[in-house]
Amino acid sequence: MRRWSPDRGQTEPLVALVAVFAVAVGLATYAGTLSSALPEAERNHARDVLPEVEAAATTNGVVDPATLRSALAAGPDGPSLAVTLSTAGERWHAGPEAPPDAETASTTVSVRVAPGAVRPGRLQVAVWR
Known part of the structure; x- marks a missing residue:
């Protein structure tokens, strides 16, 4: 060929x-x-929601406890959401009480405890259906 x-x-x-x-x-x-x-893989929805809630509650890098209620709006539409902010001696909570099996995630934040007074604290979110 x-x-x-x-x-x-x-x-x-x-x-x-x-x-x-x-x-x-x-x-x-x-x-x-x-x-x-x-x-x-099990997906932790609280870990996904935490950055959005933190951004909604934070102003100039500091979380004001008065903004916790408005931070609930940053959560997902379907699941229930609870937000807890705590420092060494104080604790603030917004949303319903979370059941024991709720998915949780937390991060360290700066908390405004009084005008001009900022302390380290912990912001925790709980998500459940």
Whole structure:
């Protein structure tokens, strides 16, 4: 057969396309089987909500306990949300009491306890359905 034969150019691309198709189908099947065999990771919704609540309650890098009630609006629409702010001697809470099985997350923040007085504190959110 000659190098420029029209038969040679027609069969090789077809075989290559079939091989690429077979590999793609095999990978898709493998990925689908693998994803259904692995356990789903537990997602902590409180960890996702915490940055939004912190941003809503913070002004100039300081959390004012008076803003906790408005920070509840930063939470998700479906689940219930509770926000707790605490320092060494004081505690503020907004929202309903969280059940024992609620997902929680917390972070360290600066808390305005009086005009011109700022103390370290902890902002905690609890999310449940």
